Amino acid sequence: MKDIMLADTPVEQREQILRDSCDQIVERSYTRKFDTQQINERRAELANVAIQKADLEDELAGIRAEYKSKIKPLDERIGKVRDELKAGGDYVKGDCFKFVDEDEGMVGFYTPEGYLLEQRAMTQEERQRNVFRAIRTDRTGTND
Known part of the structure; x- marks a missing residue:
């Protein structure tokens, strides 16, 4: 069997000739090959999407850092209150x-x-x- 059937026939006419001359039409999933232009378009799209993703990840890192700085004092306060509850009171220094x-x-x-x-x-x-x-x-x- 040939790698490309009707290689000399224009692509636009191949489907109709194959449909008319085949033994059976079977629905299947397959990978359609890209031509050079489609490959270049996909590469450009990949580059653009990767840039957008990197920008969003940088923005997310900034937001995380901002929220982390807001959460840190709350975590410290939670630890202090937990220790006070464990001790049954707060630690003070004063006149006795x-x-x-x-x-x-x-x-x-x-x-x-x-x-x-x-x-x-x-x-x-x-x-x-x-x-x-x-x-x-x-x-x-x-x-x-």
Whole structure:
């Protein structure tokens, strides 16, 4: 069998001659070969589409970077809030108040809101009285 049937006949007339002289017409899928002009058109189209895609990917990268910069502080805040929830409160640094209870031999540290933070036994230095403890514990006056 020949690679091209009716090669000397113009392309426009080939289909009709093949239709009229074949044994059977069968519908099939096949790859139709491009001529040189069609190949060049497809190459130009491929180049244009590739350029458009590259432009859109660059734009997408810019948008991603912009959104990533907006999301990063939110992720950091989520981490901080999660840690605070895990700890049951937030970590603060501020003035706390130390009280020595000579009767029990204990020392307590309190927050400005009045919550006990820590309680421990008195050290040797804390067993010596100071002015503030003397005022709190020594009662002078007529109401004793």
